[in-house]
Amino acid sequence: MxxxxxxxxxxxxxxxxxxxxxxxxxxxxxxxxxxxxxxxxxxxxxxxxxxxxxxxxxxxxxxxxxxxxxxALPVRARDATGAGDCFVGCYLAELERGARPLDAARFASVAAGLSCTRVGARAGQPGRAEVAAALAGPPPR
Structure with missing residues (x-):
């Protein structure tokens, strides 16, 4: 990749x-x-x-x-720093887990959106469970 x-x-x-x-x-x-x-x-x-x-x-x-x-996940963005890197990392991680590319992109997009709701590139990165919950339910604001 x-x-x-x-x-x-x-x-x-x-x-x-x-x-x-x-x-x-x-x-x-x-x-x-x-x-x-x-x-x-x-x-x-x-x-x-x-x-x-x-x-x-x-x-x-x-x-x-x-x-x-x-x-994109509709969120109130606080800091977009690192969102692109979050997308790429999550896309690759999901592919490595065996996800189809379309599903990996969906997951990565939600992760990137969630990362924008917090300040800081590293501190803003969501965990896998948080991304899965956002995919399963109504999007956070």
Whole structure:
């Protein structure tokens, strides 16, 4: 898996697409770096491409041409520092636990949203049980 946060060069992004099974990048980055629609890139490179877009949610594009999307968890954000890293870490952890990519992205999105409700990148990270509870019930405010 490759997190393209901080990547500034198209050749680097395309190399990541060639090498990784999963690539996560921001929506604005995708437009600058990929040179094609992220859904087309997922198919062309045979990788899962996850576009994150902060409070606007996320999209997952599969190597088979399917696209899934999800809304961000509606929260009163106190500090978004580390939310992207939380998303990437939780997405990867859920994949490692055997989750399907779409389910991993849903879980990661909720975790990232919860992380924004607290101050601090590390202190704001929710535990797995907290994320599972938020997935199962009404979203916290």
């Amino acid at each position: 490759v997190d393209l946060d901080g990547c500034e060069r198209t050749d680097g992004a395309l190399a990541a697409l060639s090498a990784a099974e999963h690539v996560v990048l921001g929506r604005a980055q995708a437009g600058r770096l990929l040179g094609q629609d992220p859904a087309d890139a997922a198919v062309a490179y045979g990788t899962y491409v996850v576009e994150t877009d902060g409070a606007r949610g996320w999209r997952l594009h599969t190597p088979g041409g399917e696209t899934g999307a999800g809304a």
